């Protein structure tokens with residue numbers, strides 16, 4: 001089956017976007033892993049599939065990590081899908097539905113996109129964590145990483161505040177914490193350096209994907225956790241490897257707004273081999 005796709009990225013966090021609005025895609029885990037694989041497939045941080053919208057949503061966006069796991073949020077991909085569908089419909093206001101809820105998005109005049117990711121989930125069982133505790137201080141520590149805060153933006157995030165992101169061994173600490181028993185659904189692990197009350201340097205080891213150039217929901221979770229700790233205000237510029245995002249945690253309704261870029265790299269079509277041909281040795 002020949003399937004058209006768009007290759008897009010938001011601040012360097014890259015996606016293969018498949019359009020399933022007019023045809024069923026039959027995305028099995030082996031096919032997801034194959035398409036996301038940077039050697040055998042197209043390669044991406046997340047595989048995004050579009051399904052028809054309904055009841056006030058213009059489109060349904062499904063998110064899968066390269067390991068085949070489904071995620072409840074992907075901030076950077078949301079901006080890309082908002083731009084794609086907004087340009088298609090000739091509208092600058094688009095609502096994207098995900099398994100975690102509806103995300104109103106605005107295509108701004110400067111070509112940036114602003115997404116309302118809703119209110120952060122702050123209780124232990126909303127992150128979720130494996131036991132009842134204060135989500136502002138988790139009993140985790142390894143090397144320079146200790147005492148993280150946690151919240152959910154529709155997906156689980158833990159934020160470690162460190163003196164120097166550059167000096168933090170993320171490729172060893174990330175997987176160690178991603179799969180800690182404290183996180184029954186695993187977690188995205190952010191390492192944040194507070195540069196000022198309105199600037200944060202951030203790198204994220206993503207659940208099911210590893211170290212990416214940017215993580216939109218991670219940027220939102222980091223701002224929320226920093227503001228809860230009194231380390232920043234409720235609005236900050238997030239400086240990620242792949243670019244900058246502006247995050248604001250609104251006082252008025254408690255929602256988190258994320259503003260940033262969306263770019264199209266290329267488009268194409270791909271033939272999906274049968275599952276049997278796709279099993280990559282674990």
Ligand SMILES: N[C@H](CCC[C@H](N)C(=O)O)C(=O)O
Nearest residue numbers: 071074075076155207216217
């Ligand atoms: N790895 C994440 C999904 C993608 C999040 C990230 N790419 C973003 O922009 O929010 C998870 O399993 O929750």
